[in-house]
Amino acid sequence: MSSISRTEGLYFPTKIPSLKDALGASLCAAMLFGLASCASTPQTAVPPPPPPKPVVQEPVNPYLIKATNRLTPPHTAGRKLVRVALLAPFSSDNPAIRNEAQTLQSAAELALFEHGDASMLLIPKDSGDTPESARDAAVDAMRSGADFILGPLFASGVTAIAPYARANDVPMFSFSTDTSEAGRDIYVLTFLPEDEARQIVRYAAEQGVKRLVVLAPEGRYGDRVAAAARETAASAGLEFMGDERYDPRSTSMTSALEVAKRVAGRVSGGNASRQTAVLIPERGAMLRAIVQTLGQSGASSRQVRYLGTGLWNDPDILNDSRMIGAWFVTPDVAARSAFEQRFSQAYQRKPTRLAGMGYDATAMLARMTREGSKSGASARAIEAQDGFIGVDGLFRFRSHVVERGMAVNEVVARGSKVVQVAPKTFQK
Structure with missing residues (x-):
């Protein structure tokens, strides 16, 4: 039971609730408060992770070659080496061309003997008669660790090899008269x-x-x-x-x-x-x-x-x-004569007209890269304005193409005579 007291217009219960009832009411109030709190405070959603960035594949240069099989003879183990590949048509169907290739190799060996040291390694490679065989020879040479390339003889081979030489920073000294590929890393060393x-x-x-x-x-x-x-x-x-x-x-x-x-x-x-x-x-x-x-x-x-x-x-x-x-x-007749005598004495045969190219290229690199210093044969050194004295006299590279100092001869009875000697220095 409860009674209602009325005082000054206010009505309120006069019964005092029991402890059980009070606790129950408090618990309900707390639950209601909790529910109200949950209803009034929204939960913050965790954003999804950003999508992974697409992987950009760098284009692969098809001309890059890894030196997977550096040629190192047992007696040179542990020594700094400069490897020079000679690309020539040793297997040509033409006997005259085969002879030219063999003579180029002999001339390069003579230059290495006269001007090189134990740090230079000459690597002959058969470039054959086709652009494909020349390319294969160049790739094989680069896998063998070639730092420089001498050759090839034919213009088609130069065109096939040039992209590989440039991509791998391997300077090439072409023996072809074609100058269309002359430029970065490609030098033309012949008679133009x-x-x-x-x-x-x-x-x-x-x-x-x-x-x-x-x-x-x-x-x-x-x-x-x-x-x-x-x-x-x-x-x-x-x-x-x-x-x-x-x-x-x-x-x-x-x-x-x-x-x-x-x-x-x-x-x-x-x-x-x-x-x-x-x-x-x-x-x-x-x-x-x-x-x-x-x-x-x-x-x-x-x-x-x-x-x-x-x-x-x-x-x-x-x-x-x-x-x-x-x-x-x-070319300078006196310089050529001295080379022919040394060559004939070493190999018991006469050198071809182009043999001097193999000698000059090898001798130049041998002098620049002594003790295995490849950096000595920099573009600046190769393109020196004063040039070099070679088998056929004075020569230098202008815009990567050879320039030679030549003699002028006049035909006379039973031969010829020099009417203007070959220069010993270039005019600037």
């Missing part, structure tokens, strides 16, 4: 028709020649000679009368002889003897037939000046009386 044409035309201008005609074979070789002659004539103040071309594949020489007659008609009848020159970058029987036709058609060596390249340095040509008075360029 442009170089010879420039030097003989420049000499002719200095000696009073006023006009120039080029009589050359069709094809890339003739194109290069004609372009260099035209450029040099312009800079030297010569009148360039054009270039006449013939088909060198004609077995009967009909094309060349017809062109020779046409050239003779253009240059004969000049007022001053030998003020007109005819540059003929040819060799052998073809050259002699052209000269004979020129003479018979009114343009003999008494009336015009014949100009030639190093292809003329042949006893059969130099003993032809119709060539007397002609000028042609050759």
